[in-house]
Amino acid sequence: MGQLRTLLPYYKPYWRGLVAGMALVVVSNVFTIIGPFIVKLAIDGLSADLTRERIVQYALLLVGAALLAGAARYGMRELLNGISRRIETDLRNNLFLHLLRLPPQFYDRWRTGDLMSRATNDVQAVRQVAGPSIMYLVNTITIGSMALGLMIWISPRLTLIAMIPMVLMPPLVMWIGKKINVRFERIQEQFSEISNFAQENLAGIRIVKAYGREADRSGAFAGLNAEYRRRNMDLARIWGAFFPILTFMGGL
Incomplete structure (x- = not known):
């Protein structure tokens, strides 16, 4: 957790985009959950007097939910992955400035290869945490909570068995x-x-x-x-x- 707290100040310039990206994560999951629910309503509504208009209505609702979920998912990836790229750039710049200020004795103790590894692979790993990992964490918590709530609403007993x-x-x-x-x-x-x-x-x-x-x-x-x-x-x-x-x- 200490390492994550060190990363928090880098989010400050981009907090609006971060909030918007997380909101889009929630929106995308809402429409993702709505899709199967529409299918449930359509199956439950099957009867002899089911009209063509009602079938088309269910189909359009399903397509609309999929399109909105896809658009929100695209937006969240653009925002959160873009923010992680900017944080990666800030990290590289700060690391470079820090290396310039270090005394010569530091470079006697550390090999050039170690420093290059930290400036390339390690910073890329931090970028994965700053963007995709946060996105997947929020996505998992959101869709897991909504799916669990919907499952309990439909059948608590079946939900317990499935868990x-x-x-x-x-x-x-x-x-x-x-x-x-x-x-x-x-x-x-x-x-x-x-x-x-x-x-x-x-x-x-x-x-x-x-x-x-x-x-x-x-x-x-x-x-x-x-x-x-x-x-x-x-x-x-x-x-x-x-x-x-x-x-x-x-x-x-």
Whole structure:
């Protein structure tokens, strides 16, 4: 939570867009919930005296709800993702200014690759938290609350039965989340190694050529990249299993 509090001041210049984006999240979910409810009304209204006009009315309502939900969803993504991009720019500028003010002793302790990793991959990760993560959090809370309320209104008993698999969701998400965090940190460490290796060899290119070490350095660089790819694939396997598992649990 301390890290999130550090990020809060960066939202201040964009608070109007943030509020508007969150409001659009709610609006999109309202119309998303309305769609199945319209289908319910249409099915419940099936009878021998059902007219063509009433069928067309239900169809138009369903299409209208889908269009409004899609428009609101597009707007929320444009606003919240756009704000996250601006926050990312502000973070990069502030980081650069901070690095300029640091004493030379700081650069004796920290490798160039570590600093490059923080200025690129780490800032991108913060941007994901600043925009998409906030959007998905509000979206999940909103649609979950509305769907749960509607389900309880329709059938409390059936809702209770349907919620049984959901008990397994929090520990499952926490367990997979820890594995993702560990793998992401390993990727960041390897990216730092690659950046530092590239910087050192480019800065000392004359020495590398003077001793004829081009092939050796190229092989070492290829090895670092192969390890970087392996770690990314390791993370991708976890991500690849994560969402199907969530979908399966939700489908139960």
